[in-house]
Amino acid sequence: MIRTGAQPQASPLWWQGQPAPVVLPAMQTGEPLPARVDVLIVGAGYTGLAAARETAAAGHTTLVLDGRAVGAGCSSRNGGQVAHSIKPTFAALTRRHGADLARRIHAEARDAVAHLRHLAVQERLDCDWQPHGCFHGAHTRRHFAAMIAALRGQPPGSEQRVSIVTQAEQRSEIDTDFYHGGCVYHDDAAIDPPRLMRALLARAQQQGARIVDHCAVTALQRTRAGFEIETGRGRIAARKVLLATNGYTGVLSAWHRRRVIPIGSYQIATERLGRDRVRALIPRGRNITDSRRVVVYFRPSPDGERIVFGGRASLDEQDPLVCVPRLRRMLGGIFPQLRNVAITHAWAGFVAYTFDTLPHLGQTDGLYYCMGYCGQGVPLAPYFGMRIGQQMADLPEGRTALDGLAFPARPLYFGKPWFLAGSVLTYRLLDSLGL
Numbered sequence: 144m145i146r147t148g149a150q151p152q153a154s155p156l157w158w159q160g161q162p163a164p165v166v167l168p169a170m171q172t173g174e175p176l177p178a179r180v181d182v183l184i185v186g187a188g189y190t191g192l193a194a195a196r197e198t199a200a201a202g203h204t205t206l207v208l209d210g211r212a213v214g215a216g217c218s219s220r221n222g223g224q225v226a227h228s229i230k231p232t233f234a235a236l237t238r239r240h241g242a243d244l245a246r247r248i249h250a251e252a253r254d255a256v257a258h259l260r261h262l263a264v265q266e267r268l269d270c271d272w273q274p275h276g277c278f279h280g281a282h283t284r285r286h287f288a289a290m291i292a293a294l295r296g297q298p299p300g301s302e303q304r305v306s307i308v309t310q311a312e313q314r315s316e317i318d319t320d321f322y323h324g325g326c327v328y329h330d331d332a333a334i335d336p337p338r339l340m341r342a343l344l345a346r347a348q349q350q351g352a353r354i355v356d357h358c359a360v361t362a363l364q365r366t367r368a369g370f371e372i373e374t375g376r377g378r379i380a381a382r383k384v385l386l387a388t389n390g391y392t393g394v395l396s397a398w399h400r401r402r403v404i405p406i407g408s409y410q411i412a413t414e415r416l417g418r419d420r421v422r423a424l425i426p427r428g429r430n431i432t433d434s435r436r437v438v439v440y441f442r443p444s445p446d447g448e449r450i451v452f453g454g455r456a457s458l459d460e461q462d463p464l465v466c467v468p469r470l471r472r473m474l475g476g477i478f479p480q481l482r483n484v485a486i487t488h489a490w491a492g493f494v495a496y497t498f499d500t501l502p503h504l505g506q507t508d509g510l511y512y513c514m515g516y517c518g519q520g521v522p523l524a525p526y527f528g529m530r531i532g533q534q535m536a537d538l539p540e541g542r543t544a545l546d547g548l549a550f551p552a553r554p555l556y557f558g559k560p561w562f563l564a565g566s567v568l569t570y571r572l573l574d575s576l577g578l
């Protein structure tokens with residue numbers, strides 16, 4: 144008999160006891176918007192805020208607008224896992240783009256983690272940096288063998304600090320027999336999502352960027368001098384515009400909508416289990432992910448009292464509360480000892496996948512963009528946001544290995560992922576067959 148307890152709260156655990164998403168003084172005083180700025184950024188998540196800091200620091204008047212509260216998108220809802228975050232393997236990227244570019248793209252993914260580590264450790268950014276690493280579990284014996292082969296296929300000199308954990312050794316990482324061994328990524332870390340968001344907001348504001356919430360951009364029009372922008376609070380002219388809307392990219396640009404696939408990611412938090420019990424489940428306090436195609440990720444909560452568990456919980460987009468039973472079953476599959484715990488919070492947000500599973504940044508018809516982190520934007524969005532801001536400020540350090548890569552679309556795709564249910568079903572079937 145499963146004890147469900149009271150109905151979970153339909154909001155992120157992280158928002159408990161914190162003013163997140165942020166409501167800004169600008170909104171409260173209702174100050175008028177400027178008629179003209181150098182740079183206008185659509186979207187106040189990690190990407191938009193990181194970009195704004197760079198353009199403002201370079202002396203450009205910068206305005207960031209968000210249609211909802213600041214950080215109301217993924218940036219205050221995510222799981223807080225910081226990982227080496229480029230999806231395609233080195234071998235796959237080499238086949239597509241050649242070994243040199245593959246090496247540079249993987250190096251840049253490492254730079255993204257190093258950048259966030261630098262902000263947290265050297266610049267003391269208040270984001271609750273926890274450098275505990277990640278255990279990546281093998282769902283089958285075959286996956287375990289493939290993990291070892293993939294590690295051997297990494298380019299020389301670029302290995303992350305990774306160790307293999309056999310099934311016999313696994314209990315030192317996680318109190319389950321569910322996995323067939325795995326590997327530990329020692330350089331991975333965890334952060335507190337809204338704290339990172341507020342810290343990036345403060346960095347942007349310190350450089351003079353202005354951030355306004357609850358002010359949606361409703362239309363963009365190209366002009367000779369840049370763009371005319373329509374907002375819920377009047378028109379603005381800007382020399383340069385950045386779309387930093389990731390999984391919330393709407394009708395503003397049909398070109399971008401055809402290139403990003405919004406996919407819901409769902410999370411639950413258990414009731415307080417107590418630190419000792421959580422330590423017994425995940426002795427080293429690491430993030431946990433696994434090798435299944437339908438993504439699963441979990442970790443101890445920042446206070447070490449709960450398990451925060453996430454994944455793709457439905458075939459189509461659902462109310463997060465509807466997904467609780469499925470996520471609870473997934474959690475209970477890994478930890479049978481948690482089958483009866485109460486779930487206190489459930490929430491979701493839209494991540495942005497791309498057809499080549501790479502992030503993309505650059506400009507098209509003068510409109511700058513930076514998006515498509517494929518569910519791994521905690522390190523990638525602050526990093527590539529910084530780089531696109533530097534590009535907008537014409538700074539040479541803004542160059543990246545991803546510059547100039549084609550941003551692929553697909554025939555018959557216009558922004559509504561009609562193929563998602565079929566893909567999730569196929570992936571679930573392959574996962575259940577252990578393939």
Ligand SMILES: Cc1cc2nc3c(=O)[nH]c(=O)nc-3n(C[C@H](O)[C@H](O)[C@H](O)COP(=O)(O)OP(=O)(O)OC[C@H]3O[C@@H](n4cnc5c(N)ncnc54)[C@H](O)[C@@H]3O)c2cc1C
Binds near residue numbers: 361393517
């Ligand atoms: C449940 C969940 C768990 C996740 N876990 C992890 C994790 O553990 N590790 C990891 O690396 N990544 C994770 N992610 C992904 C990560 O959070 C995102 O990749 C990252 O936050 C993207 O940041 P962003 O600034 O690009 O987009 P967002 O934070 O989503 O911001 C986009 C903003 O654009 C605004 N916007 C859209 N249209 C308009 C408009 N017309 N006018 C004004 N504003 C507009 C939206 O309101 C939104 O605030 C997770 C995501 C979710 C949902």
